[in-house]
Amino acid sequence: MKSRRDVLKALSGAVAAAIAGPFAAGRAWAADRLTIIGHAVHKAAATTGAGGDVTAAWRTKQGADIEWLTFGVEAANERAFKEASLAEGSADIVFILDRYTGPQFAGLFEDLRTWQAKDPIPEFAEIPAGMVAAHTFGGKITAIPFRHATHGLHYNTEFFAERGVTAPPKTVEETLALAEKLTFKRADGVQVYGLVMNFDDPATPIDWIRGFGGDFITSDYKVVIDQPAAVRGVTALVDLYKKGVLPKNSMNLKTEDVTTFMQQGRAAMTNNPFNRYLNYNDPKASKYPGKIAVVALPTAVDGKPMPAKTSVWAMAIPRNGRNKEKAWSLVKYLSQPENTIAETLNGNGPVRPSAYEDAKVKALIPYAAAEKQALASARLVVPGFANSAKSMDIFIEELGNAMLGTKDPQTAMNDVKKRVQPLLPT
Amino acid sequence: MAAPAATAEALPVNRRARRVGDRRTVRALHYAMLSPTLALLLAFLVLPAIYVAWLSVNSSTYGQDARFVGTANYAQLFADPIFWRAFWNTFFVVNGIVYVELLLGLGLALLLSGPVPAKAVIIAVILAPYAITESSGIVMWRYLVEPDVGMVSYALGRLGLPQLDWSTSPAQTLLLASTIAIWHHLPFTFLILYAALTTVPKDILEASEIDGASRWQQFRLITLRLIMPAILIAVLFRYIFAIRTFAEVWLLTEGGPARLSEVLAIYLYREMFKYHQFGMASATGCFMLVMSLLIALPYLRRMYRETLRHA
Numbered sequence: 159m160k161s162r163r164d165v166l167k168a169l170s171g172a173v174a175a176a177i178a179g180p181f182a183a184g185r186a187w188a189a190d191r192l193t194i195i196g197h198a199v200h201k202a203a204a205t206t207g208a209g210g211d212v213t214a215a216w217r218t219k220q221g222a223d224i225e226w227l228t229f230g231v232e233a234a235n236e237r238a239f240k241e242a243s244l245a246e247g248s249a250d251i252v253f254i255l256d257r258y259t260g261p262q263f264a265g266l267f268e269d270l271r272t273w274q275a276k277d278p279i280p281e282f283a284e285i286p287a288g289m290v291a292a293h294t295f296g297g298k299i300t301a302i303p304f305r306h307a308t309h310g311l312h313y314n315t316e317f318f319a320e321r322g323v324t325a326p327p328k329t330v331e332e333t334l335a336l337a338e339k340l341t342f343k344r345a346d347g348v349q350v351y352g353l354v355m356n357f358d359d360p361a362t363p364i365d366w367i368r369g370f371g372g373d374f375i376t377s378d379y380k381v382v383i384d385q386p387a388a389v390r391g392v393t394a395l396v397d398l399y400k401k402g403v404l405p406k407n408s409m410n411l412k413t414e415d416v417t418t419f420m421q422q423g424r425a426a427m428t429n430n431p432f433n434r435y436l437n438y439n440d441p442k443a444s445k446y447p448g449k450i451a452v453v454a455l456p457t458a459v460d461g462k463p464m465p466a467k468t469s470v471w472a473m474a475i476p477r478n479g480r481n482k483e484k485a486w487s488l489v490k491y492l493s494q495p496e497n498t499i500a501e502t503l504n505g506n507g508p509v510r511p512s513a514y515e516d517a518k519v520k521a522l523i524p525y526a527a528a529e530k531q532a533l534a535s536a537r538l539v540v541p542g543f544a545n546s547a548k549s550m551d552i553f554i555e556e557l558g559n560a561m562l563g564t565k566d567p568q569t570a571m572n573d574v575k576k577r578v579q580p581l582l583p584t
Numbered sequence: 585m586a587a588p589a590a591t592a593e594a595l596p597v598n599r600r601a602r603r604v605g606d607r608r609t610v611r612a613l614h615y616a617m618l619s620p621t622l623a624l625l626l627a628f629l630v631l632p633a634i635y636v637a638w639l640s641v642n643s644s645t646y647g648q649d650a651r652f653v654g655t656a657n658y659a660q661l662f663a664d665p666i667f668w669r670a671f672w673n674t675f676f677v678v679n680g681i682v683y684v685e686l687l688l689g690l691g692l693a694l695l696l697s698g699p700v701p702a703k704a705v706i707i708a709v710i711l712a713p714y715a716i717t718e719s720s721g722i723v724m725w726r727y728l729v730e731p732d733v734g735m736v737s738y739a740l741g742r743l744g745l746p747q748l749d750w751s752t753s754p755a756q757t758l759l760l761a762s763t764i765a766i767w768h769h770l771p772f773t774f775l776i777l778y779a780a781l782t783t784v785p786k787d788i789l790e791a792s793e794i795d796g797a798s799r800w801q802q803f804r805l806i807t808l809r810l811i812m813p814a815i816l817i818a819v820l821f822r823y824i825f826a827i828r829t830f831a832e833v834w835l836l837t838e839g840g841p842a843r844l845s846e847v848l849a850i851y852l853y854r855e856m857f858k859y860h861q862f863g864m865a866s867a868t869g870c871f872m873l874v875m876s877l878l879i880a881l882p883y884l885r886r887m888y889r890e891t892l893r894h895a
Contacts, residue, residue, distance in 0.1 A: 236857050262648060349732050358838075406731050424732070558841040558843075561841075562752060
């Protein structure tokens with residue numbers, strides 16, 4: 159018969175083994191597992207769709223598993239920076255969005271020039287220099303572009319037909335006039351808004367401001383949002399809001415809300431990334447599958463193509479990563495031309511223009527040609543700098559003031575300039 | 585001074601030693617039993633608080649060493665009009681939540697402390713919101729009052745009434761956020777007050793009735809005084825929790841439109857997780873801590889006095 163002491167010893171041993179066991183197993187497993195922090199779209203682009211699981215061959219060859227940790231846009235970036243700043247991180251590859259990064263974070267990541275020199279990505283020069291530059295600070299390449307999210311104009315063809323509109327708008331002015339015409343109450347009582355936008359950051363409103371010839375912060379860090387062209391763009395948005403063409407809760411809308419508006423048939427048009435086409439037409443979630451089309455944004459007031467907003471997600475390797483060799487191997491693998499094509503088939507915005515020329519892409523991605531056209535003149539929302547997040551918040555706040563009518567557009571944009579100017583790099 | 589010495593001397597030596605020894609043993613045992621709690625408090629409250637206080641006088645972000653800046657973060661904080669707007673929003677929301685919740689909780693507890701049919705069912709209904717995850721509850725409310733498609737908005741429309749304007753009116757946003765917070769946390773206040781009411785001795789109330797006291801006098805002079813320690817505890821805890829109000833406003837509008845409905849916890853969140861300015865976020869945190877302490881202090885003093893009086 160065992161004494162109480164024996165039982166206690168046995169229990170203590172069992173508890174210790176139970177606590178230590180998973181950690182020990184975790185350590186043994188970790189060597190063959192890469193942890194990636196990103197957004198769900200990255201996982202989908204790499205693993206799901208007509209292009210298949212792009213990572214499968216790499217995993218088999220390397221005998222390694224991939225653990226995807228996916229978050230919302232802001233949270234993915236935040237988590238990436240947090241993991242990379244720890245003494246020992248658990249992330250091997252992190253996806254970073256251009257407008258959330260800046261020179262202050264460059265030290266957290268490997269300088270990928272070194273890895274590129276040692277084991278180069280084939281035909282790296284094909285990736286547009288502007289995309290690489292969005293993640294280059296002080297000459298150091300902190301991340302390799304993986305995906306661009308460039309805006310197109312999505313529209314509900316059924317609503318167009320109902321309102322007697324036969325073709326998508328060609329100019330900014332025509333679009334805004336059409337948005338008014340497309341604001342109506344349907345026979346079933348559903349209120350349709352002509353245009354819907356997300357106001358969680360300047361990505362969506364900036365398209366229309368640029369359409370009027372304005373901008374927020376130029377690539378050489380000048381605030382120009384108070385200039386007449388930009389203020390005309392802001393005024394146009396404010397007018398749309400006052401007329402009820404934009405939903406009343408517009409300032410509260412996020413990307414997911416816009417998707418819901420389009421899927422439920424509560425909005426006729428939106429400017430959002432081309433690949434949202436897949437979400438808006440998803441037969442499982444949308445009331446209008448196959449009826450939401452997308453084209454390049456209309457021409458600007460100067461008759462030139464409107465500079466669509468683009469964002470560049472890129473893959474970085476944290477300096478505190480435990481498995482950098484394998485991480486670079488996967489970054490390189492995902493960046494190869496043939497894999498870029500497969501990822502495009504999975505709905506990714508390809509960072510290699512040649513992907514648009516692929517026959518399969520042309521056949522399966524209906525918006526490929528329009529996206530390629532839009533990409534040619536696309537611009538980032540803001541150039542990367544330390545206070546970009548705060549600057550974007552200030553812009554959205556003052557735009558909100560203008561829409562609410564607490565400030566006139568010119569005063570609001572003057573205030574943006576006054577508040578953002580001191581935050582810019584000197 | 586001489587008397588105790590004489591008493592001590594009068595005690596047999598072995599009894600005196602045992603008493604002193606017992607006292608020491610008891611003290612050591614007390615400390616030993618308290619030490620795990622104290623160690624946890626030290627590890628999870630005191631040390632992080634010291635770290636946050638240190639961060640608040642530094643400039644710090646990811647990937648960069650902290651740089652001592654003295655009171656610059658506080659100066660920047662106090663010079664920021666958005667911070668003061670967040671402060672006043674927090675002030676109104678917190679006071680609204682605490683006192684409305686107290687009145688409702690007390691009213692319901694008084695009602696249910698008497699003979700009421702289906703009392704158990706009513707209490708279960710009152711407690712139900714506490715079982716719902718905070719974020720789920722808020723999202724549920726949000727969809728109820730969503731413009732155009734929410735059930736409440738739809739019903740208002742059918743009745744020919746105007747839509748709720750919470751997505752564009754900061755006052756309505758804060759009112760809605762406060763309502764959700766009250767709905768969710770009312771069970772806490774109710775439970776404390778209801779439990780306290782059940783301990784009020786019936787014989788005292790009966791005696792006062794015989795003496796001719798009215799119901800109002802009974803409540804004011806007996807019940808209220810006897811449950812005052814419980815009221816103070818409820819108010820104190822709710823103040824401390826309500827100052828940290830975040831989810832209600834964040835999930836409704838993220839402090840918008842134009843940051844007009846922002847509360848201090850959202851201000852802190854932005855500085856920390858959006859702008860990665862840890863020094864500013866810590867300064868905001870320290871300010872909130874001091875604010876909580878200042879609010880708690882009079883209640884704690886009152887509670888201490890009440891406890892001594894009833895000891």
